[in-house]
Amino acid sequence: MKLLYFAWLKTQIGKSEEVVQPPASVATVADLLDWLPQQGPAYKVIAERRATIRVAINQDFARPDQAVAPGDEVALFPPVTGG
Amino acid sequence: MSVSVQREDFDPGAELAALTAGRSDVGGVCLFVGLVRDSASDADVTAMTLEHYPGMTERMLEKIEAEACRRWPLQGCRIVHRYGRLEAGERIVLVATASPHRAAAFESSRFLIDWLKTRAPFWKVEHGRDGEDRWVEAKAEDDAVAAQWER
Numbered sequence: 001m002k003l004l005y006f007a008w009l010k011t012q013i014g015k016s017e018e019v020v021q022p023p024a025s026v027a028t029v030a031d032l033l034d035w036l037p038q039q040g041p042a043y044k045v046i047a048e049r050r051a052t053i054r055v056a057i058n059q060d061f062a063r064p065d066q067a068v069a070p071g072d073e074v075a076l077f078p079p080v081t082g083g
Numbered sequence: 084m085s086v087s088v089q090r091e092d093f094d095p096g097a098e099l100a101a102l103t104a105g106r107s108d109v110g111g112v113c114l115f116v117g118l119v120r121d122s123a124s125d126a127d128v129t130a131m132t133l134e135h136y137p138g139m140t141e142r143m144l145e146k147i148e149a150e151a152c153r154r155w156p157l158q159g160c161r162i163v164h165r166y167g168r169l170e171a172g173e174r175i176v177l178v179a180t181a182s183p184h185r186a187a188a189f190e191s192s193r194f195l196i197d198w199l200k201t202r203a204p205f206w207k208v209e210h211g212r213d214g215e216d217r218w219v220e221a222k223a224e225d226d227a228v229a230a231q232w233e234r
Contacts (some may be wrong), residue, residue: 006136007218073122078220079220080202082164083164
């Protein structure tokens with residue numbers, strides 16, 4: 001699974017993308033957001049700002065209960081501020 | 084009907100001309116240009132950098148444009164959004180719609196900018212006069228305005 005980070009998530013986690021292999025128990029967006037903070041101190045921000053974080057799966061906005069699969073591109077980012 | 088996501092500036096006059104080129108059935112064009120303000124938040128802002136999600140950005144802008152065309156009788160529709168570092172006073176975004184009647188042109192252009200602000204994956208970091216960088220936070224009022232178009 002390819003993960004992308006944007007805006008302050010990118011600066012806090014310290015990278016813009018990475019490939020991860022979560023266990024099979026990580027089935028949804030919410031599961032992924034639970035699992036990531038356990039992967040090291042850099043990911044603590046995901047737990048701390050959980051309610052603020054938005055997720056896209058394969059470049060479409062995703063809900064917390066939406067399924068994630070090994071081949072997916074999953075992006076984590078703050079609410080958008082364009083325009 | 085087209086979207087552009089680009090680093091370079093755009094020419095509003097040329098965009099306007101392109102929307103109506105070769106046709107005489109357009110009743111009106113509504114064109115909105117967003118600029119970098121020098122006091123976007125508390126501290127003075129000298130510039131900002133816009134980051135975006137290549138691929139998803141174009142996809143979302145195309146969806147927003149398609150939704151506008153579904154809701155209003157548009158003869159033309161255009162979105163240009165810049166990314167990268169922009170100085171105060173520079174143009175950031177252009178939305179424009181052409182229609183036989185002004186109401187559709189006004190409403191649809193407003194719809195485009197309102198939805199774009201809450202759905203297109205761009206993030207602004209402001210560069211303050213004090214040397215600090217600050218990520219711009221999303222505004223609840225932008226969500227409220229965008230929600231008015233939900234149906």
